Amino acid sequence: MRDLDPVLKSVKTLTQEVGDFIRSESKNFKTSDIEHKGFNDLVSYVDKEAERKLVDGCRQIVPEAGFITEEGTASTQQGEYNWIIDPLDGTTNFTHGLPVYAISLALTFHNHVVLGVIYEINRDECFYATKGGSAYCNGELIKVSEVNELGNSLLATGFPYHDFGKMSTYLNILDSFMQQTHGLRRLGSAAVDLAYTACGRFEGFFEYNLKPWDVAAGIIIVQEAGGFVTDFSGGNNFLFGGEIVAAGNVHKDMLKVINGLWNGNPDQVAVGKSSRQ
Template structure:
């Protein structure tokens, strides 16, 4: 089955590129007055919606039996066990400000298993993809997570969710503690971008909480297929509910120990 999915990658990439080309073209003349506010700091626009429509239309053709779970809900609710998980523009706030950290990201998930993931980074004009059991790739380059095992030698990425859900003190305590035990902490404002950086070995780890599965589904598989480990903050699988995510290369065991000790569940 996974070999069949590998053959799908060549059909998926042109669809993702069409959505990305639309986003890139709209960035030249985007009017912020057309924003739709989900909350005061969580935006969407016709750009997100149209990008999603491009993806849904194309993916419906190449795998007609699959349902859709999407950020903008353009395809309605799905009761299928096999679903495309889509974020048509990860980093909408970055897009609004012209900040170069945005992505189109999608995954194919059956029940609780992520089978395939594709993330296109607009600022790199690069497609990252993975199929379960077949490694993670960017073009013909195979991705590998960082081999660094010592926390003190790592570069970590974190993120700041739209809502801290009453966990602000716990989260900032965790960040403060890790800052004193690593080379530094970075944040791009786009989970899909951050997970690509971990999969490619540019950063050693990424953590965040209170996300949505479409933010991280493709990135989870990219990191795992690049040799990394992904879990929730307790080493379990609540990352598949997007409640918490800790994704890392070889530093995962020592980083998990720090996170477990500091995070109040």
């Protein structure tokens, strides 16, 4: 495997340059610029141009790598290396003027994420990690939360926006966590949720119906920050499987609730009482 340090340095610079473009465009963005890829699936010229810039930059950084991209600028998986890119995770927030969105960019080697960068544009925070190299935000080492009781935790999640087939089950999971934690937050960007889990602002994050570009970078950042990442059954199908549970010490208790209700085995999903005041 190639040396990832120079790759990371170049990717950080690239994401911040493209972040500057997105930040600049946000000042004059109009609702008439919104396009619809599908029901509640928004896109704009900003997403498309940001992705083009990222793809062009990544082609220069690792020329032999293929691409998995949200907007389809380049979607050709090739050989050992592949880039997984979300140019603007939190597009709905962006189009409504809510300042929670990020660039998410990852590099895989034999379908395992080995590098991830999440650039949260409005707070100017760059979260990043490489395989075996710890996790950082703006040069400072980050770690997942040390909280080990679900009752003292703050969790993040997302809501389905087009596939509502399992909505009732998901609401049962939310209901259980609402009664056992300090609360739930829904920021509207899985990349930001994962970054905030990696640095301990959230104790954990879970969501389903996700795409690889939503989670790829966040997976390695959480893992290198000392966290655990699984699918809803506790397995490893979290990059392409559409389900993710990412957390620090409360991962086991989160998984107990989620797995029990999601897979129809609610033997004992109450694992602790909230200490919320």
